[in-house]
Amino acid sequence: MSTVNIPRLDLNDYVNGSLAQQEQFSNDIGKAFNETGFVTITNHGLSKQLIDKLYEQVKELFSLPDEVKDKYEIEGLAGQRGYTGKEKETAKGFTKPDLKEFWQIGQTVEDNDPVKELYPDNIKVDELPEFNLTTLEVYKKLETVGKYLLRAIAVYLNLPETYFDDKVHNGNSILRTLHYFPITDPDALTDDAVRAGAHEDINLITLLIGASADGLELLTRDNTWFPVKAYGEDLVVNVGDMLQRLTNNKLKSTTHRVVNPPRELMKNSRYSVPFFLHPKSDMDLTSLESCIDAEHPKLYTDITAGEYLDERLREIGLKK
């Protein structure tokens, strides 16, 4: 089995560090994104207290009766806001839907940016006011973390440091709270029914807040699965397809999945909270000239972030 190095980087080195520390951080994240597509991040500014409160609220949400959750599954929103029920999302290329249910929170535009008109309103859980407040706070904090990480990546790519800033300001990012429900009848489980089938994320980068259990794995270059573990409250951060496309595969959107637990643990739930950092829909994802040369010919057709998202949501069955 190949060993995979997922570096643990200190965000404080970038945000408050010396020039040398910032440069080191940019190089480290760039190199990791070029090799395995994953890093873990410490000192990200989300306190343990906030993360504990988030998970407490997420558990409360999914413990609501199905009839209550179902009223928040709104047709026409492609799962982008509110609730998506069990076994609705199918990883690209799979036939069996994932063994999960989730709730998604989108952007709230607070300035007079006309992009506001393009986003559906968030759906509030009437039964859980704390859930609404906590997820909003987490959304904002992760957006800030993501902005710093993209600055570090811009530097690695020899772009102006703030290259991504206006593209992600009021971007179409999604905070997804996920529940992988207990598998009550392991004998009825077919081989292709998994918590999350192998996939790549659609967006620029994903920031994942821990997870209540093991299960996340990435696919290595030599085609073996390798477990991703985060220490304490660290964030797991990975490259998505939009950043891979922009960089003509210089940065890797690594395939990952969530495997079912061993039989004796199947009765347990697993919760996790990824934040999919998206730009505004009008961002041009045309591969950067600096990432194209004779050795690295251009791999992708030109497309905007909005067009690309639409295509991908159809492929995973969320958009009809």
Ligand SMILES: O=C(O)CCC(=O)C(=O)O
């Ligand atoms: O639950 C996890 O640990 C990862 C989830 C994931 O990969 C996704 O929702 O895209």
Ligand SMILES: [Fe+2]
């Ligand atoms: Fe993912």
